[in-house]
Amino acid sequence: MMEKEIIDEIKKKFGVEGFMQRERRVIVKIAPDKLVELCKFIKDLGFEHLSSLSITDWPKRGIYEHTYHVWSYKDKILITIKTEINGDKPEIDSVYPVWGESAQIHEREMHELFGVEYKGNPDLSPLFLEGWHEKPPFRKDFDWREYVRKNFYDKENDRERVYFEEV
Amino acid sequence: MKPESVGKNEYELFFGPAHPGSGNFSVRLKIDGERVVSARADPGYLHRGFEKLMEYRLPIQNAVLSDRICVLEALAWNLIHAEAVEELIGVEVPERAKYIRVIMAELSRIQSHLIWYGVLSIGTGFDTGFKLAFGYRDFILDLFELITGGRVYPAGYICPGGVRRDLPDSAKERIPKVLDKIEKMIDFVKAENPANIGRLRDVGVLKLEDAIRLGATGPVIRASGLRTDVRKDEPYEVYDRFDFEVPVRKEGDAYARFQICLEEMEQSVKIIHQALKGLPDGDFIDKRFSKLKLNMRMPEGEVYVRNEVARGEAGVYMVSDGGTKPYRVKIRGPSFLHLIPVLEFLLRDVQIADVPAIYWSLNGCPADMDR
């Protein structure tokens, strides 16, 4: 199937208009309550490889934006699905019923680094960090250079004094 | 005595990072006698938070940082980061630079497969293979030092806009000599070795439906029967001008992956010969990038680039909000999927002695898993 046909099929069933960014790239925006339905629909069209799942944090608009990149081995096209959720209480349905363990492990990583709840994911235990009690590290309001300056460097040391001066 | 009655004797074994049979990655195994009942992966020994480190730096600084995403194949990750920045800015790379990039990426693939071959031999007890592989790999590292200046890390040789320096003339004569030596080594190794076959055949079998659901890519899924390769499905740089094959096997066991490793090295040698013959003259970097400009703005937008690195499919998702630094970078590494879901799935009901063979045959790089 070509990119135009996929855009038309999605428009017929869900009413949202996707657009073609370039050859082999289609982008679709949808509301979070219809997300799992759309994912099941495109999996039946042949898009069976979830390439990656990512979160972008826009503090000025107060949302977390999810991006799902799905590839079809048959048609050789990549669909990007984007949805937005509220930044104050971030939770969303998991896509584990659709794509299996490859979705589950990506969501586990995003839960640890951004603090988003995934309803329906069987295992959200910590992955990379051991004994981490501060806020999720990849959010935009957690400044790494301040944190490192406070915890790792000390002013008395000659070599490290330079990191306390403003550049 | 029936084996089912010994269920209460399970204990937990920590196959950890200091073991000579594993890398910087540990696995907790639940053992019952000599059999592994289940496994749980324990990653995070190398986590630096790469994605957010890139948000504090300019693209030209990120080009140097991107070598270290996966330390075993530095030039391939250099290339994918440069492609993402170029697509976001909207820059067309000159032809000569594209050919040089393909040559460096394929040399990096051969070097990475030699490491794979060497450590797989340690895992199965074939010590000669380890010495052979690391010995021949040094010829390629000398080539890297001649062309880019560093044996292991090329210090951002493939930067956005092209390549930093031109290919020297002596490199054009030395590369074919090194490739002849590598071809002779592959012929020698192809002779069937009964020790390897005994330890690798029918070990760690992965069927195709499981492989797609668990997210395997690259040589792991090609050994299970699916003919897919990003260089043929979505050609980037100038791969559509070269004539090469994609080796596929149906059995899905560790021996099939080992054979694919050797055949991919042969195909890479073929690609490099074709690239050297067709190398055109011209610029090696786009004019806008050859003088260092520190405040070049990237237009708003987002882009997702896929490449085929030696371990599988790599992806970089970059978002920009109109400033000079990227707003969000997400790096999709192949080893993240191979070492956590696929390994936990394969390590059920196997012997303890098979654990290193299965782990090394998946060719995972812990640095690219943890980032």
Next chain:
Amino acid sequence: MAKESPQKRTMKKLIKAIWVFNWFNSCGFTELVPVVGSRWDMERFGMIVVGSPRHADVLFIAGYQTLKSIKRAQRIYEQMPEPRVVIALGSCTMTGGMYWDSYNTIKRLEDYLPVTMYIPGCPPRPEAVFEACAKIFKHVEEME
């Protein structure tokens, strides 16, 4: 000839052919495994890689260390018998290197382990590793 302390006498006898335990994190792996390989052979100096820290004299710490892996390195250091030497390889191990603003890597190795020798580089060449080992022998000679 000045009287040698008993500690120096023991060290001179024991540190003749040193046995090494590797604790390589990522970057150390690529450049220092060839030290064991056939081009830069370390067995001709009498150095071999041992599998257990209880047999080792020297602990090589290579590559950047994170909070999770430095705890394991401390456990390994405690299991080594006296006399023992710690060598730090690479600039990211010693000073934080290019990950100076990362929340998970350590910035000063001497807060966690007593280090005898530093080898700078990113990553250091195999010849640098041999020079460091030659300096250990000289260090024992000049010790009191």
